[in-house]
Amino acid sequence: LQTKLTDEAGRLAAVRRYELLDTGPEAQFEKITGLVKAVLGVPMAAVTLVDRDRVWFKSAQGLNLQEAARDSSFCTYTVRTNQPLLIPDMALDERFAANPFVVQPPFIRSYIGVPLHTPDGYNLGSLCAFDLQPRSFTENQIRLMTSFADLVVDEAELRLIAKSDFLTGALARRAFIEAMKQAWSRFQDSAEPAALLFFDIDHFKQINDSFGHAAGDRALVAVADCVTAAIGSGGLLGRLGGEEFGILLKTTAEPAEATAARLNRAIAEQPVPALDGRPVTVSIGVAALSPNVTSVEAWLARADAAMYMAKQAGRNCWRSAD
């Protein structure tokens, strides 16, 4: 688990996987921060997610804050260890004495933060409580905060399971389409680029017929694992049905095409033990968002048509709709 503390790319990928960034307050998390405030008798409590350059406040009670720069956040320090972070008096701690949240409103003086530790070992952010007075926290209060932090992760984990395809761990179709809708809206609102890679496994029916459905399932898992490793935190993988997958990237067409070429190579070079060590190949359609794409359905259809072109071109390749 110690190695996960230094795996910042893996941690950021985990933060994105839970899809809580840029989402507003929700009752589940508000209840927990409300309870923290009540039982610890503090004026402020929050659930935070530590992103690359910022901290997102998923729930903030007593604080009028949605996000903060990562380098000014106490939670940045909390996620660096697997232990609660206690700051009894900010003014006496050289790390925080000049922090803007200490020397300016809300004039925070003490803090307890417990990492939101996922079952696979990453710290997403923290459950934290703030006071305007210097104070210490007892062992029992620290245990209580740890239990509340575990509850936050339990809730987030269950939600993630609901969104996941249970075989491959990719997003399930409904969650992936929802992510596409959000990307499409961001493109409409602020021209934020996004590209869809739509692919399926070549000759998958023959794989099932020759090796059996269990081996076919293992091939699906192998492809999903390969793609997840290749795209890292830069994209979202979804299983759209059967042997069909989608990858959502925050890029324009050209980098998306480069990713498609890289995936073709990576998948074709990876032996699948369940298929007697033979690799599988995929055909990929690439469609970046542009003003011509008038809906999510149209976007998906463009990528699907491009994938069909890749099939027509002999498979194990990519084609672009652009």
Added chain:
Amino acid sequence: MPSDHARMPATASVEDGSFGAWDLDIPDQLKESVTRHGETLLRLLLSLRAIGTDEEKIEQALSAVIDSYKSELLATTRALREQNHR
């Protein structure tokens, strides 16, 4: 359906320690999550007692967090059923 998921046999029962005769694949992730949550609730209860919270407030706190988890669990099992039937 995936072979490594816990499809319960039609004859299974609560008495033999399984989840019964429901036609639903329960992924390991979900079983582990529910187990973890039970342990978390127990730790929460003990922690609340240890800091001297009165029984009525403990009950209120537990009810609040159990209700919350219940909603997510129902949503998850609905999603599970959708995947099973796809």
